[in-house]
Amino acid sequence: MADAIQLVPGNTLITATPEEGRQLAIKMSRLIIKATQPDAGIREMLRPIYAQDAAMLIAAGQTVAIEFATIAAANNYWRNNG
Amino acid sequence: MADAIQLVPGNTLITATPEEGRQLAIKMSRLIIKATQPDAGIREMLRPIYAQDAAMLIAAGQTVAIEFATIAAANNYWRNNG
Amino acid sequence: MADAIQLVPGNTLITATPEEGRQLAIKMSRLIIKATQPDAGIREMLRPIYAQDAAMLIAAGQTVAIEFATIAAANNYWRNNG
Amino acid sequence: MADAIQLVPGNTLITATPEEGRQLAIKMSRLIIKATQPDAGIREMLRPIYAQDAAMLIAAGQTVAIEFATIAAANNYWRNNG
Amino acid sequence: MADAIQLVPGNTLITATPEEGRQLAIKMSRLIIKATQPDAGIREMLRPIYAQDAAMLIAAGQTVAIEFATIAAANNYWRNNG
Amino acid sequence: MADAIQLVPGNTLITATPEEGRQLAIKMSRLIIKATQPDAGIREMLRPIYAQDAAMLIAAGQTVAIEFATIAAANNYWRNNG
Numbered sequence: 001m002a003d004a005i006q007l008v009p010g011n012t013l014i015t016a017t018p019e020e021g022r023q024l025a026i027k028m029s030r031l032i033i034k035a036t037q038p039d040a041g042i043r044e045m046l047r048p049i050y051a052q053d054a055a056m057l058i059a060a061g062q063t064v065a066i067e068f069a070t071i072a073a074a075n076n077y078w079r080n081n082g
Numbered sequence: 083m084a085d086a087i088q089l090v091p092g093n094t095l096i097t098a099t100p101e102e103g104r105q106l107a108i109k110m111s112r113l114i115i116k117a118t119q120p121d122a123g124i125r126e127m128l129r130p131i132y133a134q135d136a137a138m139l140i141a142a143g144q145t146v147a148i149e150f151a152t153i154a155a156a157n158n159y160w161r162n163n164g
Numbered sequence: 165m166a167d168a169i170q171l172v173p174g175n176t177l178i179t180a181t182p183e184e185g186r187q188l189a190i191k192m193s194r195l196i197i198k199a200t201q202p203d204a205g206i207r208e209m210l211r212p213i214y215a216q217d218a219a220m221l222i223a224a225g226q227t228v229a230i231e232f233a234t235i236a237a238a239n240n241y242w243r244n245n246g
Numbered sequence: 247m248a249d250a251i252q253l254v255p256g257n258t259l260i261t262a263t264p265e266e267g268r269q270l271a272i273k274m275s276r277l278i279i280k281a282t283q284p285d286a287g288i289r290e291m292l293r294p295i296y297a298q299d300a301a302m303l304i305a306a307g308q309t310v311a312i313e314f315a316t317i318a319a320a321n322n323y324w325r326n327n328g
Numbered sequence: 329m330a331d332a333i334q335l336v337p338g339n340t341l342i343t344a345t346p347e348e349g350r351q352l353a354i355k356m357s358r359l360i361i362k363a364t365q366p367d368a369g370i371r372e373m374l375r376p377i378y379a380q381d382a383a384m385l386i387a388a389g390q391t392v393a394i395e396f397a398t399i400a401a402a403n404n405y406w407r408n409n410g
Numbered sequence: 411m412a413d414a415i416q417l418v419p420g421n422t423l424i425t426a427t428p429e430e431g432r433q434l435a436i437k438m439s440r441l442i443i444k445a446t447q448p449d450a451g452i453r454e455m456l457r458p459i460y461a462q463d464a465a466m467l468i469a470a471g472q473t474v475a476i477e478f479a480t481i482a483a484a485n486n487y488w489r490n491n492g
Contacts, residue, residue, distance in 0.1 A: 006101065007101055007104035007108075008100040008101045008103075008104050011099050011100055011101045011163075012100060012160065012163065013100055013154065013159050013160065014159075014161065017175050018172040018175055018177055019170065019172045019175045021172075022171035022172050022192070023171065026171075026196070026199060026200075028104070028147075029143055029147065032104075032142075032143040032147070033143055035108060036108075036133060036139055036142055037133045037134070037139055042133070042134055046134070046135075046139070047136075049136045050137070050140065051200060051201045052201070052206055052210070053136070053137075053210075054210040054213045054214035054217070054220055055137070055214070055219075055223065056136055056137055056140060057200055057201055058197070058214065058220060058224050058227060059137065059140045059141065059144070059223065060140050060196075060200055061193055061197055061200070061227050062227045062230060063140060063143050063144045063147050064196045065192075065193065065196070065227050065230040065231050066144060066147040066148060066151065067147050067150075068231075069151065069230065069233065069234045070147075070150060070151045070154045070155075070159075072234045072237075072238065073154075073155070073159065073237070074154065074159035074160075074161065077177050077237065077238035078176065078177065079238065081175075088265065089269065089272075090263075090264040090265045090267075090268050093263050093264055094327065095264055095318065095323050095324065096323075096325065110268070110311075111307055111311065114272070114307040114310045114311070115304070117272060118272075118297060118307070119297045119303055124298055128298070128299075128300040128303070129300075131300045132300035132301070135300070137301075141304045141305065141308070142304050144308065145304060145307050145308045145311050148308060148311040148312060148315065149311050151315065152311075152318045152319075155318075155319070155323065156318065156325065181336075181339050182336040182339055182340060182341055183334065183335055183336045183339045185336075186335035186336050186356070190335075190360070190363060215364060215365045215370070216370055216374070217374075218374040218375075218377045218381070218384055219378070219381075219383075219384055219387065221361050221364055221374070222361070222378065222384060222387045222391060223387065224360075225357055225361055225364070225391050226387070226390065226391045226394060228360045229356075229360070229391050229394040229395050229398075232395075232398060233397065233398045236341065236398045237401070241341050241342075241398075241402035242340065242341065242402075243342065243402065245339075245340065252429065253429055253432035253433065253436075254427075254428040254429045254431075254432050257427050257428055257429045257491075258428060258488065259482065259487050259488065260487075260489065274432070274475075275471055275475065278432075278436070278470075278471040278474045278475070279467050279471055281436060282436075282461060282467055282470055282471070283462070283467055288461070288462055292462070292463075292464040292467070293464075295464045296464035296468065301465075302464055302465055302468060305465065305468045305469065305472070306468050308472065309472045309475050312472060312475040312476060312479065313478075316475075316479045316482045316483075316487075319482075319483070319487065320482065320488075345421050346418040346421055346422060346423055347416065347421045349418075350417035350418050350438070350442075351417065354417075379446060379447045379452070380447070380452055381456075382457075382459045382460035382463070382466055383460070383465075383466055383469065385443050385446055385447055385456070386443070386460065386466060386469045386473060387469065388442075388446055389439055389442040389443055389473050390469070390472065390473045390476060393438075393439065393442070393473050393477050393480075394476060396477075396480060397476065397479065400423065400480045400484065401480075401483070405423050405480075405484035406422065406423065406484075407484065409421075409422065
């Protein structure tokens with residue numbers, strides 16, 4: 001099933017800015033959930049549960065932080081952007 | 083038992099694209115579960131449990147993020163792909 | 165919704181000092197929560213819950229540590245600051 | 247007690263292939279459990295508990311992912327294997 | 329509120345020895361808790377809770393390990409110290 | 411209190427072998443617990459609790475894996491040992 005879902009939007013880790021890198025990290029972390037639970041109905045049911053649970057929000061944030069570490073390294077931390 | 087299961091499909095971390103790298107990360111994270119719990123019946127029983135549990139979906143996503151960090155580094159982040 | 169929230173203040177990971185890098189790590193970890201739960205009312209309700217829960221405070225601190233690792237690498241660990 | 251258990255089989259992180267690196271990651275993560283709980287009887291008692299618990303299987307998989315990241319870096323990601 | 333608390337003592341990640349690096353990791357992980365929960369009274373109330381809870385002690389230790397990874401990299405692992 | 415406990419045995423991350431690096435990782439992860447909970451009586455009380463709890467053993471193993479990643483990098487993965 002994972003094959004049917006695009007897991008990396010644009011199929012690249014390279015982004016123009018840190019802001020876009022961060023948005024990509026969020027998207028990639030959500031697409032993994034989608035690949036693991038492809039049933040949109042169940043995902044819709046789960047979303048309010050975790051979005052109102054402090055512990056789960058923190059855990060979801062931790063995943064984004066890990067995804068972002070990879071994307072930031074891929075972009076050499078956008079050091080030459082300024 | 084782990085020896086009987088192929089843990090790294092293709093026995094390489096090198097993939098053509100980020101998308102394929104992400105698919106490999108998902109597969110590798112699932113194959114570790116398989117090596118730890120080789121009984122297919124029990125795994126089938128567990129799958130709906132974690133696929134309908136927001137906290138577990140997030141945790142599973144975190145593991146994929148860690149596997150992907152390694153695969154992305156192995157591929158020099160596919161920087162020369164575009 | 166994530167698009168409407170600025171996820172990386174200043175749109176750069178480069179900071180003058182480790183102290184400012186640490187402040188950025190805190191802000192970035194909070195902005196992810198905001199992007200995941202954009203409803204300010206629910207966030208206000210959740211904040212006292214996790215701020216008085218030792219396990220969640222530790223988990224939130226772990227996320228900041230991961231964000232900071234990325235920011236510190238981006239700044240070459242501020243080695244030439246002293 | 248940890249001194250009596252061999253924690254790194256072969257006393258090297260270098261392996262011929264990613265597959266063998268992954269097997270080493272699994273072994274190393276299990277040997278740490280053994281060093282922390284040297285009583286084989288208790289470990290035998292705990293094994294079915296975590297092998298039938300989705301959350302624990304995911305957590306165990308996450309540890310393997312972290313061990314593998316180190317082993318993969320040690321082997322320069324087996325880039326020259328193909 | 330975070331702005332009022334010094335998050336990185338000495339405003340540098342550079343330390344003379346691994347031992348001092350480790351002490352800095354502990355301090356930094358505690359200062360994040362302080363920034364998240366600035367009320368000293370609540371922190372005093374929470375401290376005995378997590379210091380007597382094995383799971384939380386382990387989680388707190390994990391955060392220190394992540395902070396230390398960053399500090400150790402900043403110091404090139406103190407390789408030229410011996 | 412942390413100042414009174416030696417947090418890095420030998421005050422170096424450099425070890426002769428991966429095996430010794432792994433032993434150091436275990437020791438360092440335990441010394442952090444000791445620094446956080448300096449009361450030996452409470453630690454003795456907590457030890458059987460976490461050593462018989464599968465989830466905590468896995469979490470403790472994850473911390474060792476993170477400590478080891480740092481130590482392995484410090485030693486250039488002992489690549490020139492064989």
